[in-house]
Amino acid sequence: MAVKGSSKVKTLWFCSNCGNEYSKWMGKCPACGEWNTMVEREAVTGSSTKRVSSLPSDGRKPVRLQDVSSTAEDRISLGSSEVDRLLGGGLVKGSLVLIGGEPGIGKSTLSLQLPLLRPELKTLYVTGEESVRQVKMRADRLGGDSSNCFIYSETLMENILSEAESIAPDLMIVDSVQTMYSQNVESTAGSVTQIKETASSLLRFAKESGIPVILIGHITKEGSIAGPKILEHIVDVVLQFEGENRGSYRVLRSIKNRFGSTSELAVFEMTGKGLREVENPSEMLIPMHEDGLSGTSIAAMLDGTRPLLFEVQALVSSAVYGTAQRSATGFDVRRLNMLLAVLERRAGFRLSQKDVFLNMAGGLKVSDPACDMAVVSSVLSSNFDYPIPRDVCFAGEVGLSGEIRPVSQAARRASEAGRLGFSKIFVSSYCKFDHKIEGIEIVKVADIPALVRALFK
Numbered sequence: 001m002a003v004k005g006s007s008k009v010k011t012l013w014f015c016s017n018c019g020n021e022y023s024k025w026m027g028k029c030p031a032c033g034e035w036n037t038m039v040e041r042e043a044v045t046g047s048s049t050k051r052v053s054s055l056p057s058d059g060r061k062p063v064r065l066q067d068v069s070s071t072a073e074d075r076i077s078l079g080s081s082e083v084d085r086l087l088g089g090g091l092v093k094g095s096l097v098l099i100g101g102e103p104g105i106g107k108s109t110l111s112l113q114l115p116l117l118r119p120e121l122k123t124l125y126v127t128g129e130e131s132v133r134q135v136k137m138r139a140d141r142l143g144g145d146s147s148n149c150f151i152y153s154e155t156l157m158e159n160i161l162s163e164a165e166s167i168a169p170d171l172m173i174v175d176s177v178q179t180m181y182s183q184n185v186e187s188t189a190g191s192v193t194q195i196k197e198t199a200s201s202l203l204r205f206a207k208e209s210g211i212p213v214i215l216i217g218h219i220t221k222e223g224s225i226a227g228p229k230i231l232e233h234i235v236d237v238v239l240q241f242e243g244e245n246r247g248s249y250r251v252l253r254s255i256k257n258r259f260g261s262t263s264e265l266a267v268f269e270m271t272g273k274g275l276r277e278v279e280n281p282s283e284m285l286i287p288m289h290e291d292g293l294s295g296t297s298i299a300a301m302l303d304g305t306r307p308l309l310f311e312v313q314a315l316v317s318s319a320v321y322g323t324a325q326r327s328a329t330g331f332d333v334r335r336l337n338m339l340l341a342v343l344e345r346r347a348g349f350r351l352s353q354k355d356v357f358l359n360m361a362g363g364l365k366v367s368d369p370a371c372d373m374a375v376v377s378s379v380l381s382s383n384f385d386y387p388i389p390r391d392v393c394f395a396g397e398v399g400l401s402g403e404i405r406p407v408s409q410a411a412r413r414a415s416e417a418g419r420l421g422f423s424k425i426f427v428s429s430y431c432k433f434d435h436k437i438e439g440i441e442i443v444k445v446a447d448i449p450a451l452v453r454a455l456f457k
């Protein structure tokens with residue numbers, strides 16, 4: 001036992017966005033670059049603080065790696081094959097999974113739907129946001145079998161963990177981390193300290209009991225409150241829910257996975273009866289209009305291991321006011337500006353006096369550079385009011401000198417496009433294919449002028 005009095009109380013500053021600690025206040029967090037996110041916290045240092053590890057350590061000793069048996073992790077299957085796939089083949093026992101996303105995106109719906117579709121699993125659903133009756137109403141709407149699902153409306157972590165121990169469920173869901181608090185730390189629910197405490201106590205619980213825990217966390221648009229960024233370091237898996245609130249499509253993305261690959265995605269559609277899995281997202285994201293519309297093209301993106309084809313829409317019109325407007329939905333507006341500058345400088349298209357609007361179909365957020373060629377083609381198509389044939393798609397990155405650069409796994413993108421009925425895919429001339437791709441013509445272009453010649457001849 002440590003001697004009292006040898007401890008010191010020190011003030012620390014915390015970034016409420018990324019969770020980094022500093023010894024003094026700063027206007028801008030050096031780690032994440034956010035302004036005005038520092039919050040003050042008293043930290044007790046010295047010998048009286050007990051070091052709490054996030055893992056149980058009772059009686060364990062270092063072992064030789066070669067002596068560790070390499071049996072596969074024990075996984076349980078959830079009520080959604082898409083979520084199972086994102087997790088790398090089911091939920092690993094004893095793991096802590098964070099589902100993050102903006103309010104209203106469907107986190108509670110998804111996490112309630114999973115146990116209702118798998119009534120074999122005894123589930124404890126802890127809600128700190130809704131009453132038991134509200135959850136019941138939602139469950140009725142979702143359908144499924146609720147006979148093995150326990151609902152517990154509580155926010156005090158100590159009570160939750162003791163109930164969880166006595167019920168011993170196969171799966172526990174905690175909605176949401178921002179509403180939970182522990183008596184061990186003195187601050188309000190939703191603060192950085194409480195969020196860290198809640199997550200680490202759930203991680204300890206999961207590892208000790210072997211019960212997998214799904215934790216829900218809100219991210220606000222402004223990112224101003226202490227949010228899942230801090231949690232990402234603690235949990236085993238982070239699944240992020242994205243999508244425009246207006247549209248009915250939702251994308252669930254794995255951004256961290258200690259037991260599988262990341263940057264996989266699953267597409268869901270929000271219906272009157274909850275979320276529906278969209279097994280072949282490309283078909284949903286491809287246009288449903290007639291031929292002959294200018295300003296649209298199809299990008300062959302790769303997300304994780306799965307190719308995904310979707311529509312890129314652009315509208316180019318003369319700027320009404322002095323300065324041209326540029327707006328992009330689902331695409332980085334700085335990258336759009338870069339692509340427009342390349343079109344202007346390297347290929348002589350005068351776009352500086354034009355408004356340019358860009359939209360990714362289905363509320364997708366895109367970061368794969370392979371979409372550049374489709375963006376450029378849509379912009380040119382709208383500018384010339386010259387439609388691109390519907391059976392053509394693109395996979396190429398555009399470099400600063402106007403060259404088309406090769407993209408990863410071009411062969412997989414091409415064969416997926418062929419399977420979906422496309423007859424041509426445009427790629428970089430530097431793309432190498434080690435085998436012939438059946439059912440689709442591969443058009444190789446070296447730079448933007450070559451792309452323009454091939455498209456609008």
Ligand code: TYD
Nearest residue numbers: 103104105106107108109270271272273274
């Ligand atoms: P919810 O899961 O409560 O979001 P979150 O937990 O991420 O805040 O979902 C909220 C939205 O989903 C709400 O606007 C209503 C809609 N919804 C449906 O369209 N169909 C349904 O069957 C359900 C349960 C919700």
Ligand code: MG
Nearest residue numbers: 107108129175
């Ligand atoms: Mg909710």
